[in-house]
Amino acid sequence: MSVEMILNGRLWVLRENGKLFSDIDTDMIYHNAHLAVTDIDKMGQFAFGNLEGYKDFADKAQSGDLVLAGDNFGSGSSRQHAVDCFKALGVQTVIARSFGAIYKRNAINSGFPIIELPDLPDDLFSNFEIAELNLEAGVLSAGDNRFQGNPMSEVARDIYLAGGLFQYAETM
Amino acid sequence: MGRSLIEKIMSSHGGEDCRAGDVVWIDIDNRTARDFAGASVVGNLEKYGGDSPIAERSKTFFTFDCNVPANTIPYANNQQRIRIFARKNDLKVYDVDAGIGSHVVIEEKFAKPGTTTVGTDSHLNIMGSVGAFGQGMGDVDIAYAFKTGKVWFEVPESIRVTLDGMPTAGTEAKDIALAMLRRFSSHELLGKSVEIYGPWLKNASLEDCVTLSSLATEMGAIIALIPPNDNVLDFFGITRNEAVYADSDTAYLEDYSLDIDGLEPLIAAPPSPTNVYPVSEKTDVKVDGVFIGSCTNGTYQDLKYAAELLKGRKVAPGVMLKVVPATRATWARLLDEGLLKDIFDAGGIVSNAGCGGCASGQIGMTGEGEVQVSTSNRNFKGKQGKGNTYLAGIGTAAASAVLGRIASVHELKEVL
Structure with a gap:
């Protein structure tokens, strides 16, 4: 897997009732019925399988896609599956106004880049437009629109560049 | 400027005078994994662990509590994979009979005030109940902790919440949460x-503290730390000097007070734990089932209270009452004291110790349209099946089981 600091791709803007979808918990991302799966390649089919309006996400997602959500993405359980299912589909990143704390760690540790955009307006970005995410700067842009969020933290960047926590440990 | 409780715990575990915002490597006193995600921890260690996958055996163990005994073949396979790895590496397994890992860690007095514990359970921050650090993490983090004894952590900002006043009798820790x-x-x-x-x-029991801390995850908090009171210190047999407290001159990010004076029982309606109402506003909701248990409300104190409320009463016709003690020790005590019989005679189903309904089905799921009152901690859509789950304390759960509709414990006292 190549490690890039600028990601380009089609942007899924997750919405509920017209607003950015908030409080998407790990059971909506990856339902507990499939927790016994340990092979990452088999996790992709269950991504958002319990999220209203997006249950067909796994069929429609394309490798290279970016995902954008509202507040508190990934709250709930500690399951790594909720990160790995996106990696299995080739989704490059999840961007959100904020993340659940455990989800954030899990993403960082498995080398899956995530960016927080606090206070992002609900309607700045459109579904399926081609967007660019600059991880170093924490900036999401598409067309004429640009939003400055939180840059990747130093630890997150180091682990991401190494390819994951264990790979990072080898560099220490 | 003084240090918050979490800054002090992390400073004493390798974080060297750390402050909120610092990223530090902290030493972990208790490194655990459960049957859920435990197999992935094993997988990571087999892949990356090398010849010495375990830093310290005495501090490292598995706890099976999600699906006990396994009722699906994948879970059975995962548990067996863990057992084989544990035997090979001489690690203790608290197996399918033991109960909820987070409770076992406290019961065994591993998680003393001021210590650090990690595991693959998102409610492991329940250690906040004894003024200790605990955190649920994914399988990569936990495998790393097994191998090195450390995890990285960004020291969080601290917020102080002061609960003002005293609730009315019949209001429990769950209602305060x-x-x-x-x-x-x-x-x-x-x-x-x-x-x-x-x-x-000041006078809260250890069990009350466990209930209150266990909802920190649903509040989105890293942890809800309760400075140990005399009850908690007595449980561990230690003095105040051996526990850790925040400095009195700590500057908190926010300082909130929450008025709980005269608080009446509350209930969280679907689809989220934050959708909270007074129980008195929901008494027209008929219930199909009641679940009593979980890491939030499955202690001896909780189930004893349930048994006392149910004694001599009957569960309403057509209502299922499902009861799951948190640990084997809880089970034993309820058995010895005849309390299980009171639950049984009232019409309750009592299962072996474990996580109960929260993790796909130790004691059943809910069907479409089914209304369940649960003492657990999550009622998100689809979490415990397709039904509608309401979250409440023991008194509300027991009263609802007897009356066949959502009811507070005050109403129950009028029955009989």
């Missing part, structure tokens, strides 16, 4: 360490 969820929702405390103070906590 629900009052916090009503006030702070899942955003205001997101990513923060919360320290809870107030007169109600």
Whole structure:
């Protein structure tokens, strides 16, 4: 897997009732019925399988896609599956106004880049437009629109560049 | 400027005078994994662990509590994979009979005040109940902790919440937790360490503290730390000097007070733990089932209270009452004291110790349209099946089982 600091791709803007979808918990991302799966390649089919309006996400997602959500993405359980299912589909990143704390760690540790955009307006970005995410700067842009969020933290960047926590440990 | 409780715990575990915002490597006293995600921890260690996958055996163990005994073949396979790895590496397994890992860690007095514990359970921050650090993490983190004894952590900002006043009799720790969820929702405390103070906590039992701390995850907080009171210190057989407290001159990011004076029982309606109402506003909701248990409300104190309320009464016709003690030790005590018989005679189903309904089905799921009152901690859509789950304390759960509709414990006392 190549490690890039600028990601380009089609942007899924997750919405509920017209607003950015908030409080998407790990059971909506990856339902507990499939927790016994340990092979990452088999996790992709269950991504958002319990999220209203997006249950067909796994069929429609394309490798290279970016995902954008509202507040508190990934709250709930500690399951790594909720990160790995996106990696299995080739989704490059999840961007959100904020993340659940455990989800954030899990993403960082498995080398899956995530960016927080606090206070992002609900309607700045459109579904399926081609967007660019600059991880170093924490900036999401598409067309004429640009939003400055939180840059990747130093630890997150180091682990991401190494390819994951264990790979990072080898560099220490 | 003084240090918050979490800054002090992390400073004493390798974080060297750390402050909120610092990223530090902390030493972990208790490194655990459960049957859920435990197999992935094993997988990571087999792949990356090399010749010495375990830093310290005496501090490292597995706890099976999600699906016990396994009722699906994948879970059975995962548990067996863990057992084989544990035997090979001489690690202890608290197997399918033991109960909820987070409770076992406290019961065994591994998680003393001021210690650090990690595991693959998102409610492991329940250690906040004894003024200790605990955190649920994914399988990569936990495998790393097994191998090295350390994890990295960004020291969170701290918020102080003072509970003012005293609730009415019949109001429980769960109701206070629900009052916090009503006030702070899942955003205001997101990513923060919360320290809870107030007169109600002075005499709170260890079990009350466990219930209150267990909802920190639903509040979005990293942890809800309760400075140990005399009850908690007595349980561990230690003095105040051996526990860790925040400095009195700590500057908190926010300093909130929450009025719980005269608080009445509360209930969280679907689809979220923050959707909280007074129980008295929901008494027209008929229930199909009641679940009593979980890491939030499955202690000896909880089930004893349930048994006392159910004794001599009957569960309403057509209502299922499902009861799951948190640990084997809880089970034993309830058995010895005849309390299980009171639950059984009232019409309850009592299962072996474990996580109960929260993790796909030790004691059943809910069907489409089924209304369940649960003492657990999550009622998100689809979490416990397709039904509608309401979250409440023991008194409300027992009263609802007897009356066949949502009811507070005050109404139950009018029956019989």
